[in-house]
Amino acid sequence: MAANATTGGTTVDSRFGTLVVPENRRSPLQRLFRRSGVRKDSAPLPLAITAWIVGLIVFFPIFQFVITGFKSEAEAVAIPPRLLPWPGYEDTSVVPETIDIESSAAAEAAAATDDGLDLRFAPTLDQYRTIFDLEFGSFFFNSLTATLVSTAVVLLLGIPAAYALSILAGARAPNALFFLISTKFLPIAGVLVPLLVIYRQLELLNTLQGLIILYIAMNLPIAIWILRSFFQDVPRDVIDAARLDGATPLQEIFQVIVPMVRPGIVATGFICMIFAWNEFFLAAFLAAVGNSTVPIFMLQYVTGEGLFWAKLSAAVTLGVLPIVLLGWAAQGQLVRGLSLGAVK
Amino acid sequence: MATISSSVPATRAPIARRSLVERIGVGRMLLYPAMLYVILVTQIPFVLTIYYSFRNYLLNRPDRDGWAGLANYQRLWDQVRDTDSAFFAALINTVVLTAGSVILAVIVGLFFAEIVNHKFPGRAIVRTLLITPFLIMPAAAALSWKNLLYNPNFGFLDWFTTTFIPTSPGPNWLGDYPLISIMIYLVWRWAPFMMLIFLAGMGSISEEVREAARMDGATAWEEFRSITLPHLRRFFMLGSLLGTVYIFQDFDPIYLMTQGGPGNESTNLSFLVYRTAVSGSNYGLASAIGVVTVILSIIAVTYLVRLLSKVFEGELSDGR
Structure with missing residues (x-):
């Protein structure tokens, strides 16, 4: 099968099903917004690091709800926040299931059990079972x-x-x-x-x-x-x-x-x-x-x-x-x- | 009418051949189902909104149903002059929220676009991370921001600020700064959209021009300011037009994060229509607010479209 069929200056690349339309056939709007590709130059190291940090910060709220879905309810409100899934980890310091999240006294009590910066939690599928129930x-x-x-x-x-x-x-x-x-x-x-x-x-x-x-x-x-x-x-x-x-x-x-x-x-x-x-x-x-x-x-x-x-x-x-x-x-x-x- | 009718008179092109006449007939048959559907579902309710706005229409007081004349609008006009009223707050909040979020999202989006428009290890991954907020269902994003990030006692932001800035009292984000908190969320959501538009724009800058600028000893900042920015002008317009249209009528974060409160501090026009109709059961007044919302939106969009078409004409007559 021929890869390309040419009809009057327009190339139809049948392998990809895409059209390569000559510039003068595009609408004025499309011609205005035509693009020729990404920049070729490499970024200096500080810029690359900045880009990674910014990307991770922007993604953090998403990361946060994804991991929280695998916590127990008590771990979800633990202070400091448990950010590291750690299969088999047993947490002894988490707050009881019955606290009120609108109460700052409860938060202080939870923070008092703070044992340094332990960010681990044991992932569980319990919450997924609950929501399907x-x-x-x-x-x-x-x-x-x-x-x-x-x-x-x-x-x-x-x-x-x-x-x-x-x-x-x-x-x-x-x-x-x-x-x-x-x-x-x-x-x-x-x-x-x-x-x-x-x-x-x-x-x-x-x-x-x-x-x-x-x-x-x-x-x-x-x-x-x-x-x-x-x-x-x-x-x-x-x-x-x-x-x-x-x-x-x-x-x-x-x-x-x-x-x-x-x-x-x-x-x-x-x-x-x-x-x-x-x-x-x-x-x-x-x-x-x-x-x-x-x-x-x-x-x-x-x-x-x-x-x-x-x-x-x-x-x-x-x-x-x-x-x-x-x-x-x-x-x-x-x-x-x-x-x-x-x-x- | 709910549409912004174009002032250009509809002139028929001279029809030369019979086959063309037939084709135009066929064109109508292909176009009309879609047009009729849109007119039926969007325009009839809008005409009814205008009609209801001139009536007394309280769900819990059917005995008072009847023609109200301009009474609903009179009530809104009185509220405009009362800076403590819900309607006044909603007007101001809508304008502040829309303008603030669009401007900030454009600036942040431009920054995102500039940093991922260079080659570096993992560029595609970073780009994907940056796009994702725009794909997240708004209801889901708003609720997880409200709880996991903004909760004044157990939220991540509270822990983060009090841990790393020991002097910080850990602000009650949604309680003390509802509008700013919602704006931060909206910028998080819309900056990725702006980034996509700007990336398309940056891709169309020819590498030769950049090369030439660098040969002349332009710094990265000079290159950005005198090549990238001017080139992106029409992309700015497009991004801010679409951003304005959507954020102006945004409802989800306000309903889900603050319910318009505390007081009316974060009530916008869309939420006020909802509250007046559903909690207040006052369909007449809610309709009048709806009509005002539409008029304001038409004014904003017409202004932006004019600006946009001016920019487009300018570019087109450059001989490109």
Whole structure:
């Protein structure tokens, strides 16, 4: 199989499924934001050390909840903080399970048992067992359903719309695009009250369907913008050739364009999943009762009684894991999606 | 209307061939499902918000339902002139929180971008560490910051400050400085986003220009100031526009970390709408606050978009 197919100055590298578009075929916006790669020069040692220290400090809050999820509740509030997982370690100085975390007297008592700077703790999976006993699994499953269903519908509606706005691009395309993005500039606060009224009427309050309907509307404008930027990369010649062969618009979309911009569609899907999975405001407002999404599971720890940090941390760790992994895997595409296709 | 309508009149392009007419027809059919969906789900509720804002609509007093005229807005206007009121606090807090967080996130993000834009061992790992806060679910991040870091008795920051700065009383972060604490959290969350935008910008600076500057004996700081910074201008605009849009309407950290308190010290407009509707059961007043929030957001965004398009036009006419 030939690695490269050349059509009128545009190279399609079939090994990677990526398009190498000549500079003059890109939109002005994309030309403005074109990038040529990282700097070649090496950093002096102090800068490298600074970078590492800054990176570790920024990551510390995340490291902290990940390890806290593996502690016992007493170790989670121990002073000094237990930062080193140490299998088999037996801690004799931790505070009792019954203290009040809002009390400074309890903190002083805990600090009094301080035996120097012993930062070790014995990791345990108890908290993970506890949160699954508290139905964390079904919240997780609900989040997964809401995220996947809303993203699938967004792509289904968004791909034809983005095609119409990029490749067919009539004179009204800029207005339609501007309208779409202006709905994202609207604070959700501006539509909350009617949503509550309408949802109560339609019995959509506290349902997953109700959230999915809104997550589609929330992500559709973003998806159309990102998809449009990827569609513009498709060389005109390829489309003209397909039309000469008598392809209908739907064939053109699903047999010619979609296979060519698959990485772009995947990146768009990732961005929609990040926003849907992480959404809290609408869920807290319209579906905070009963069996809802992962962020709502965490609501029970807003005014938690007694000790709950380790349980909270375990839920947080599991709750953020899918999106963090997705984001790490899609790092290269992240910036283009988050900037709505303006930055590559 | 809830949209910022463009002032450019919609002119139809002259249609030459029949096939083109057909194509435009098909284009509508492909575009309209998505457009209709968005209009239905976002615009109808907004029109209703405007309608409710002119009504007496108290959930616990249905007997008082009815046309209120401008009464809800009158109440807000009275509150604007009363510096102790919730609405006044929410207005100020929204502006301070948005402007402060966006400006700080841009500065910190620029710093992050500059340090990982050099080659050094583990660069990819550091970059990944720096991106991660933006991927963390806001509800999860806000709750773990509130407890594990900010708790005045058992939080990490309290232990850290009292241990390493023995004279420090160990401040009660969320109690004494709620707005600043939330801002620190927001900067932690948004600086990675800004970093990504700036990294894309820095990648598009040609190595020859940097090379030439170094040949002329430019120091690292001079190179950063006179090459990197000017080049990043439009990336600044883009980052601050998107940051403003999101942080302006942020709700999660306020609801989860402080519940708007103590008092109204960290209440912003989004949280006030929520509180007025859910705890206060006053749908009319909540709608009026929602309308004001939208108007303020439109003003801020229009201003930023104008600025942005001016920057873009300037760059485009440079003959690039």
